Amino acid sequence: MNNKKIKVEITVVDVLEIAIDPLRHFRHEHPLNLVHLPQQLHHKNENVDDEDEDEVEDEVEFVEEDHQCNLCKEQIWSFHLCYYSCKTCNYSLHKFCAELSEILQNHPLHPGHDLYFYSGDYEFKCHVCNLMQKNIPEYYCRTCNFQMDIICATLLEQKINHHSHPHQLDRMPWPIVSGCVACGNTHEGVFFHCTTCPWFLINLECALLPTKLLIQNHTDETFTHSHPLTLAYSFPYSEYQAKYRPDCRVCGDRLIYSHLWIYKCDKCMYYVHVDCATSKRESFMSIFQTASLGKTYKNFKEDEHLNLLHCPFQDEGDNLLKRYMSNQHELIGDSKQREGEMLTHASHEHPLILFDKQTPAGVSLHDPMKRIQLLCDGCVKPIMTVPFYVCCQYDDKQCCFVLHEWCAKLPAEVQEYVGHPEHTLFLLTKIPSKFFGVFECAVCELPSNGFAYGCTICDLYVDINCAFIPKEITHDAHPNHLLSIVKPSYTQYEEFCKACKYPVYGRNLVFHCPSCNFYIHVECALLLPRVIKHKFDKHPLNLRYEPAENHTSKYFCEICEDEFTPWEWFYHCTTCAQSMHAACVPLILQCEQNTYAYYRKCIYKFLNVKFRGTLIKIKDHSHHLAFVQGLESDGMCSKCRDRLQYKMIFKCLECEFALHFKCAYSSVN
Structure with a gap:
């Protein structure tokens, strides 16, 4: 992204003085000269790149002059086209005010009687507009006591x-x-x-809205959108559809009325309401480019929120559980680990060995660029660095059990959990009542076969990442405002997550900014890292919350090749101009074939599921089955005959036999 700040230089064309006889006005001792005002022009910007110069044309707009009419006390605007000015002193008049006489005869608003000019500091009521006026002249009828202020006297002009x-x-x-x-x-x-x-x-x-302006969108006194915005007098529905039904980039509300004026960028998918683009009332909104830029302050103090979690996490190797456990010194213990330390863990039948300095033979760290996947059996998140625990009988085809160091030393219980304060949640390395250990997390609603914290009384289970959700976070998508964890009511059917555009009602927990009514699902806030790598692009991909700058063409995912809307969060490489669904990027194995088309959410549905080579045996089939994700090539379920693609399935590696997860469960029991 080109972060160079572009400033549009705005100058007023030199005022042209017309060579006509000066006006002698009855209220001023000096002659007045007529001055014509060419409307303000935007000239080509010297800072714009050479290839863009032809696109920056002179624009005409109305502007406020530095003059006020000395009679009516109203401003002189460029749409008045001309005014009278005194060369001797600082005295200016609208043309229509200057051409008024001391006595108005047969005025259209009071025909039949003469009206006489009066000026003083007294207060009077205008009989035309019914307003109380003071310190501006009036015209007075001596016959019927009719009073009219000078502004109403010039309305027809x-x-x-x-x-x-x-x-x-x-x-x-x-x-x-x-x-x-x-x-x-x-x-x-x-x-x-x-x-x-x-x-x-x-x-x-x-x-008087300017035809061009620069917008300050967020909070740090800088113009976060580098291009000038153009005033458009409509937003046709066909264009609105072609641009993926955009929201206003300042307030987040929709731009659904095609007849309303908007500001838009000609180089990017950037659209904003006119009142949002020019508002000076709210500090977090944008303002005109003036000498005095507004400043937005945080709505919280850092020293009052110690250890505040800032999201998104930097990369796939960082997560909430890692952050939480790194602060629990009594659980983690001495950071100086001993290579080869043995651990007997309740989650696995074999002893585990700690590797603190290097990876063991036959085990490679998680690396999307090399299509190497190594997932922790506890949190089902990538293992990208040492230390971690490995089964002493590790075999990638038989026993491939691995654990992060922090996942091996989790606390046995969680008390007063934010989403279930009534009962204590206990650590469960496997939920006995769940087939193959797969359960649905009560918070993020994603399936998982990792460790869980559960309440057996209420049959409520959360994955170990969701078990440590903080009450407050901040997020780059909504900077400088606190997001608090809340449980939305079922009546909030019109509130949507800013990441995936899915409703928040009916969810157990979501993050919310009450001052802006900004919502993010827990999983969207915590499971999408800031930077991610994928073999389809040699550069790191950055999480984007809005369309990329200098990109007005359609967006296609490089993995599933489907078109998508850039108003949902996605990953983007500015160097290569490549984009990917947020739900497609984590996929580094076979399941990167058309995965996103079915889910339509930012989070890959099986992000918390570790598909493994573990084989099971079921009745009515002679071969063992592997636990995998269904692909299009897997066809139909051998039992229910429904499609297997996008589902958790058990598949025979020796023949074409395959079953849905639920169908396999019924066949085993």
């Missing part, structure tokens, strides 16, 4: 031609509270409307 609409827009006669067709929100203030199209009504703030 206050028209604009806006790029968003083909007809001229008139200013509303008074400030109103109304919805705006530009942003879709309700505003109070000055509006412009079209007399031909009654539905077209925009507020002054939207009328």
Whole structure:
């Protein structure tokens, strides 16, 4: 990713003075000269790469001048096109204010009577807009005591031609509270409307939106999106569909109304509501590029949250259990281990040997680049470094039992577990009631055949990683805000995980930011590392929470070759411009064939299952069966005749016989 900051230089074309006779105004002693205001231009940026220069064209937009009308006290805007200015002193007037006379005869808003100019610091009520006014001039009828402020006196002259609409827009006669067709929100203030199209009504703030801006998306006073955003006056549904139905990159809400204005990047899939792109009210939102950039502060203090877990974990070799056990010195013991130390563990019938300095002969560390898989039998996570325990009779075809050092020394029980505080959870190296030790974790809802912590009273089991979930974490996908563990109610059917876009209702535990209503499933937060390696790309792949910069084409997974939406988390290599489903990347063996197509989630369904060469014998078949994941080539189940692909199966390696996991269980019992 090119992190170079791009600044769009904004300059105002030199003001053109028209050679006409100066105006003598009855309220000012000096002559006034008419000044024409060319609208503001965005010039080509000298910092833009050469290949992009042709794409950065001059853009015209309305801007605020550094002048205020000395009569009506309102700002002079570029859409006023010209104004009168005094060369001698700092005195400026709108053209329509300057051309008013001391006496208005037969004015359209009060025909028949003369109106006289008055100016003072008294307060009066305008009979046109019904507003109390002070310190601005008025026109007064001596016959019927009619009063009209100078702003209403010039309404018929206050028209604009806006790029968003083909007809001229008139200013509303008074400030109103109304919805705006530009942003879709309700505003109070000055509006412009079209007399031909009654539905077209925009507020002054939207009328003045810049056609180009840089956006500060997060929290560190830097522009995290390097390209200028362009103001678009609609977001056609066909484009919305083609871009995978994007959400606003600031607030996270959908961009479903095609008639509303948005800001978008022409080089990336970056879209944002206009009010989100320009809001100065919320510190975490973006602002205009001005001399004074906003700053967002953390909503927590580090010293009040010691040992706070920061996610995602760096790589596949890092995980929650490792972090937790590294702080439990009384469990791990002396870090100076002795090579060859023997351990008798309840999970295995043979003694285990500790390898602290080097791997034993015949055992290779987990390496996705070489398609070598070595998974711990306790946590079912990769073993990528020493120390770890190996069965003294290790044979990759017969007994391939291995354990992380920390998994071999887990505490026997967990009390006051955050998801089940009523009962103590006890360590179970194998759940006796579960066939082949496979159970569904009550938290992440993934199947697992590793160690578990369980409550036999409630028949509740969690895998050993989910047993140590902290109450609070932070995550790069939602920086500087605390995420707290909560149990969502069944009524929260409209809340979705930001990672996989699946609902959060009905789940046991999820992480939640209450100030932003941001949700992440536990498994999405804890099981997707920041960096991962795969043989299909020679570079490390980085976890992305949104589309990559400088990438507007479609996204295809390099593993399963399916198209996917980049609004769900995925892995991406910027160097090679390659992308992969988050659920496909962990697969380094045969099961990397079209795996993601069935699950449609960020987490590979069998991430916590160790498929092994262990063979079982069932009735009605003469050969032993291996525990594997079903592939398309495995065809149909020999018992129920349903498809085996994407399922846990038992497969005969000598013939074409294969069974679903549940069908094998019924055949054994």
